[in-house]
Amino acid sequence: MEIKSTDLVSLFERSLQGLSQTSLQEVGIVTQVGDGICKVFGLNNAIYGELIQFEGGNSGIILNLDEDSVTIFLLHATIPVAELEVAKRTGNVFKTPVGMSLLGRVIDASGKPLDALGEIKVDEYRPVEARIPQIIDRSPVNESLETGIIAIDALIPVGKGQRELIIGNRNTGKSAIALDAILHQKGKNVFCIYVSIGGRQANLARTIRLLEENGSMEYTTIVSADAGEAVLNQYLAPYVACTIGEYYRDHGHDVLIVYDDLSNHAIAYREMSLLMRRAPGREAYPGDVFYLHSRLLERAGKLASGGSITALPIVQIQSDDITAYIPTNLISITDGQIFLDAKLFNRGIRPAVNIELSVSRVGSAAQTKAIRKMTKALRLELAQYHALLDFAQFGTELDEVSQKILARGAIAVEILKQPQMVTYNFVDQALILFLLKENFLEGLDIKNVRVFVTQFVSYVRSVYQDEYAAILQTEDISDEMRERLLIIAKEFNKLFIAPDMSYTE
Amino acid sequence: MIKAQDTQEIVARRYAKAFINVFGNTMTIDELHAIKAFEQFVNEHKRLLVFFMLSQIDDATKQQQLDAMLDSFKLKKLFHPLSQLLLKSKRVFLLPRILKQIAVLYKQAKKIIECTITSSHELNAQALSTIQNFLARKTGCAIIYTNRVDKNLIAGLRLQGDTVLWEYSIRKQLRQVALARTH
Numbered sequence: 001m002e003i004k005s006t007d008l009v010s011l012f013e014r015s016l017q018g019l020s021q022t023s024l025q026e027v028g029i030v031t032q033v034g035d036g037i038c039k040v041f042g043l044n045n046a047i048y049g050e051l052i053q054f055e056g057g058n059s060g061i062i063l064n065l066d067e068d069s070v071t072i073f074l075l076h077a078t079i080p081v082a083e084l085e086v087a088k089r090t091g092n093v094f095k096t097p098v099g100m101s102l103l104g105r106v107i108d109a110s111g112k113p114l115d116a117l118g119e120i121k122v123d124e125y126r127p128v129e130a131r132i133p134q135i136i137d138r139s140p141v142n143e144s145l146e147t148g149i150i151a152i153d154a155l156i157p158v159g160k161g162q163r164e165l166i167i168g169n170r171n172t173g174k175s176a177i178a179l180d181a182i183l184h185q186k187g188k189n190v191f192c193i194y195v196s197i198g199g200r201q202a203n204l205a206r207t208i209r210l211l212e213e214n215g216s217m218e219y220t221t222i223v224s225a226d227a228g229e230a231v232l233n234q235y236l237a238p239y240v241a242c243t244i245g246e247y248y249r250d251h252g253h254d255v256l257i258v259y260d261d262l263s264n265h266a267i268a269y270r271e272m273s274l275l276m277r278r279a280p281g282r283e284a285y286p287g288d289v290f291y292l293h294s295r296l297l298e299r300a301g302k303l304a305s306g307g308s309i310t311a312l313p314i315v316q317i318q319s320d321d322i323t324a325y326i327p328t329n330l331i332s333i334t335d336g337q338i339f340l341d342a343k344l345f346n347r348g349i350r351p352a353v354n355i356e357l358s359v360s361r362v363g364s365a366a367q368t369k370a371i372r373k374m375t376k377a378l379r380l381e382l383a384q385y386h387a388l389l390d391f392a393q394f395g396t397e398l399d400e401v402s403q404k405i406l407a408r409g410a411i412a413v414e415i416l417k418q419p420q421m422v423t424y425n426f427v428d429q430a431l432i433l434f435l436l437k438e439n440f441l442e443g444l445d446i447k448n449v450r451v452f453v454t455q456f457v458s459y460v461r462s463v464y465q466d467e468y469a470a471i472l473q474t475e476d477i478s479d480e481m482r483e484r485l486l487i488i489a490k491e492f493n494k495l496f497i498a499p500d501m502s503y504t505e
Numbered sequence: 506m507i508k509a510q511d512t513q514e515i516v517a518r519r520y521a522k523a524f525i526n527v528f529g530n531t532m533t534i535d536e537l538h539a540i541k542a543f544e545q546f547v548n549e550h551k552r553l554l555v556f557f558m559l560s561q562i563d564d565a566t567k568q569q570q571l572d573a574m575l576d577s578f579k580l581k582k583l584f585h586p587l588s589q590l591l592l593k594s595k596r597v598f599l600l601p602r603i604l605k606q607i608a609v610l611y612k613q614a615k616k617i618i619e620c621t622i623t624s625s626h627e628l629n630a631q632a633l634s635t636i637q638n639f640l641a642r643k644t645g646c647a648i649i650y651t652n653r654v655d656k657n658l659i660a661g662l663r664l665q666g667d668t669v670l671w672e673y674s675i676r677k678q679l680r681q682v683a684l685a686r687t688h
Binding site: 025026027028029041042043044055057067068086088277 | 511518609665667668669670671672680683684
């Protein structure tokens with residue numbers, strides 16, 4: 001069929017006649033591509049952070065504006081971009097899909113599902129770089145967010161809206177603590193987001209399976225940017241997760257976000273900065289690496305209007321050195337840190353929380369009364385124990401008081417041990433700590449301590465349901481309740497048969 | 506940290522800006538075309554520039570050869586001061602970049618858009634003129650166009666300038682369908 005050129009032109013002209021110039025496409029030409037980054041000539045009116053579409057199907061974000069060109073980081077490593085390819089402005093910054101249907105889903109940094117569970121019903125799209133809540137919008141962190149881990153809830157309590165750093169060498173149980181905290185949120189109306197940055201896919205698959213097996217996926221969203229993905233995705237993943245968290249928070253929910261881990265995030269940003277030829281500073285990180293994390297973690301907090309975002313960023317260190325660049329940055333940004341000690345881990349003390357180096361700047365404000373009352377002197381006792389333990393290693397003969405402190409400290413360390421995926425609610429924790437505080441564990445063989453406390457908790461829960469429910473309701477152990485618990489503990493002490501004794505009998 | 510290539514780009518841009526400041530008002534569209542043709546020639550024969558960097562050849566000979574080259578593109582008069590300066594400061598190797606920047610800056614200063622009109626079928630002069638007028642009206646700039654036929658468009662038109670793009674073709678629609686299917 002012959003087409004007349006005049007027809008073609010008039011058809012084209014008609015289709016464009018109604019459009020204003022601003023609605024016409026502004027483009028640039030790719031002049032350089034490589035390492036997930038490309039330089040585009042043109043795009044004169046493009047803005048920083050704008051999403052750019054390439055004709056070949058790839059897309060990217062502008063992260064550098066030069067006089068006559070822009071630097072774009074590509075979102076997809078697998079879609080090729082050719083030299084002289086046309087890049088178009090979208091007029092939008094990078095946005096991520098948000099919605100309640102993201103619960104139970106695994107997505108990548110661009111919001112695409114990775115779990116083969118079909119399309120995600122999106123409520124809205126939000127820019128990943130959002131305005132941080134102002135001082136007037138915030139409320140103090142004074143509500144406890146239970147992690148279910150007795151060592152943390154008793155000594156380094158985390159509150160709703162707090163940023164608590166989990167720091168430690170590799171293989172010291174950092175992710176395990178964060179995952180336990182997620183598992184413990186079941187039935188507590190806290191939505192969880194787990195962000196995997198630069199991790200292994202096998203590890204993520206294991207995490208997903210663990211959450212699924214424990215029924216925790218239904219209140220959890222996983223954002224993944226594994227090590228094989230474009231560096232831009234690893235950079236964006238925590239911001240995407242935070243944006244999703246903000247959506248939940250704005251709907252009045254409490255949110256727990258685990259950033260696993262921000263060392264990889266900093267490394268991804270360092271890679272990007274070096275590719276953009278920005279001046280390298282300490283450890284070759286760019287000058288704005290502090291701002292990279294501070295603007296992310298400042299988005300956490302508790303709002304006066306309801307809803308909160310609690311952040312548990314994870315950072316990996318080398319040889320227990322917490323004075324490295326990124327760890328010190330994160331320590332100063334966050335409201336405390338949980339330091340996991342490789343030596344403790346190797347000695348079988350798990351979770352390997354180093355009490356002396358761990359701190360929660362929110363303190364007891366984020367503890368229930370019951371726990372607060374039971375742990376008043378615990379930190380001091382543990383400090384004395386560790387100090388004396390070092391001394392005792394020299395084989396010095398110790399006086400009776402010191403020996404008592406050592407024995408009590410050993411018991412305290414024993415009750416703070418906790419297997420992975422076993423979490424305690426605050427009543428269980430309060431009961432365990434009660435036994436320690438009221439010296440019911442003294443004289444027990446150290447290997448029987450765990451059995452004793454576990455059986456005691458289950459004894460109170462099953463036999464004295466009213467007392468258990470009262471503590472749960474009031475979140476306190478009053479003087480009368482203390483008296484009652486003393487009687488119960490004495491009663492249980494008589495009933496308790498240590499496992500090794502029962503075996504011999 | 507700026508790599509050598511970027512430094513050269515910056516220096517070339519400075520030369521180009523200075524050139525436009527001095528000769529921008531007197532330059533014509535024909536000279537712009539000549540500059541583009543010369544740029545293409547220099548880019549295709551980059552080895553020629555090596556001779557201008559050899560210390561064994563005296564500056565007078567180099568100047569003579571450079572003038573001869575410029576003359577063949579009818580740019581001798583316009584470019585003589587610049588060529589002298591480049592030879593003196595031993596920066597003739599920057600010539601292709603400077604020419605490119607001059608063209609860009611001139612087009613910006615004079616509000617000129619160079620546009621490639623790609624069509625699926627041969628367009629007659631009247632149609633091309635209609636498109637040119639249409640684009641001039643839309644952008645408020647003078648339009649210099651080159652026309653080519655691309656059967657891959659299937660049916661439609663594509664107008665592509667340095668910084669703007671209009672496309673209305675079957676190929677575009679198919680591409681959009683394909684992208685929607687893959688994402």
